[in-house]
Amino acid sequence: MSVFDELRAHASLPFEQARMLPLEAYASAEVLDAELATVFARDWQCVARTADLGDVGDYVCVDLPVTGGGVRPIVVIRGEDSIRAFDNVCIHRGAQLLTGCGNETRITCPYHAWVYRHDGSLVGGPYMAESTEVDGSPFSPDRHRLPEVRVELWNGFVFVNLDPDAEALGPRLAGLDDIVSRFDMGSYVTVRDEVDVWPTNWKLLVENFMDAYHVFKVHKESFGANGDSTGATEMYPGTLDWAHHRVVEADGPGLTADLDDRLDGEWRRTIVLAAVFPGFVIQLQPDWLWFLRITPIGTDRVRIAWQVAVAPATLVAADDPDDLVAGINALVDQVNSEDHPIVAGIRRSVDRPQFDRAPLSYLERNVYDFDRYLATRLSR
Ligand code: FES
Ligand SMILES: [Fe+2]
Numbered sequence: 001m002s003v004f005d006e007l008r009a010h011a012s013l014p015f016e017q018a019r020m021l022p023l024e025a026y027a028s029a030e031v032l033d034a035e036l037a038t039v040f041a042r043d044w045q046c047v048a049r050t051a052d053l054g055d056v057g058d059y060v061c062v063d064l065p066v067t068g069g070g071v072r073p074i075v076v077i078r079g080e081d082s083i084r085a086f087d088n089v090c091i092h093r094g095a096q097l098l099t100g101c102g103n104e105t106r107i108t109c110p111y112h113a114w115v116y117r118h119d120g121s122l123v124g125g126p127y128m129a130e131s132t133e134v135d136g137s138p139f140s141p142d143r144h145r146l147p148e149v150r151v152e153l154w155n156g157f158v159f160v161n162l163d164p165d166a167e168a169l170g171p172r173l174a175g176l177d178d179i180v181s182r183f184d185m186g187s188y189v190t191v192r193d194e195v196d197v198w199p200t201n202w203k204l205l206v207e208n209f210m211d212a213y214h215v216f217k218v219h220k221e222s223f224g225a226n227g228d229s230t231g232a233t234e235m236y237p238g239t240l241d242w243a244h245h246r247v248v249e250a251d252g253p254g255l256t257a258d259l260d261d262r263l264d265g266e267w268r269r270t271i272v273l274a275a276v277f278p279g280f281v282i283q284l285q286p287d288w289l290w291f292l293r294i295t296p297i298g299t300d301r302v303r304i305a306w307q308v309a310v311a312p313a314t315l316v317a318a319d320d321p322d323d324l325v326a327g328i329n330a331l332v333d334q335v336n337s338e339d340h341p342i343v344a345g346i347r348r349s350v351d352r353p354q355f356d357r358a359p360l361s362y363l364e365r366n367v368y369d370f371d372r373y374l375a376t377r378l379s380r
Helices: 003-011 029-040 174-183 202-209 265-269 312-317 321-349 362-379
Strands: 045-049 058-065 071-078 083-087 101-103 122-124 148-154 157-161 189-198 233-235 242-248 270-276 280-284 288-298 301-310
Touching: 003 029, 003 362, 029 058, 029 288, 029 362, 045 058, 045 071, 045 288, 058 288, 071 157, 083 157, 174 242, 174 270, 174 280, 189 321, 202 270, 202 280, 202 288, 202 301, 202 321, 202 362, 233 362, 242 362, 265 270, 270 362, 301 312, 301 321, 312 321
Parallel strands: none
Antiparallel strands: 045 157, 058 071, 058 101, 071 083, 083 148, 148 157, 189 301, 233 242, 242 270, 270 280, 280 288, 288 301
16 A cells, blocks of 8 residues: 555544554655645745734745745735735846845846836836847836735735635634634734754644643643643644644733733633644744744755744733743743654654554644645645
């Protein structure tokens, strides 16, 4: 039975019978190619926060993984009327237009100085007086524009989709919207912006982030410093687009400042762990937010672009905001150092598939949800 046959069978397994994915799925180059062709080429990927693009002309460059192992460079830019995304490549002769992030009134190609507007239309290029269009008419800049990539904004995040025919994101995430929109996470202030590369398969990282089972053990010194929160975990079944669970601690310490009235009742001490498949995961709290954009580099290397952002009222209420931010940063650093050897170790284990996969805990329901999404996508 090929790994794809096994994945097809996995897609219809009920949770009670599910195991981790077939081990080969974490190590096979063919599976990675299929993921790039079906999942990353056709599903929505988070590329930035709208807060990263606050002013007209603000831009962020991202490289999206594509089939064959390369990347497709995209630039996301705020124009006068909306946020748009384009292939980050000049239509003249293919130079990369922008790098990193910044602000530009006009996009000027670094090669021969062709100039584009924020809506991707071409203003013109120098020394083109003798040039013609293919039909022989004089070169006409208004006949040319940057290739545009679909964008949707969702709760303060910018998502793109490389498939022009993909189903819209908003309706797919309506159920998750009902849960997270009350937090107004788009208003949170970015305090950290990092990119890491870890030696593991990208799926193991998504699974680990959504795994509520390991927290009491792996994170007993960090998240668990004030006691085991496993009993406070509320697990919910996911969909083929997203999944989530919540941690509602009786005395979530200092989660919301008194001056912050965004959230009512239990929500004031609720932590939401959510995934938008394939690779966007968030830990959303009343006081701060941690999110990861997870993309594969190979079967055993994953790129993790992550940020931490803090609720404005929490910063205002803090005696020493720098101290508060330093505390959050120390916590996420510790959590990362606790997870790293685990997920790297699993990646090594799947190269030597010598074990029969065993049942999951009810606390791994969201791992199953992600695996079912992936197996379903690879089966279609
Ligand atoms: S490649 Fe951009 S102006 Fe020539
Ligand atoms: Fe973890």
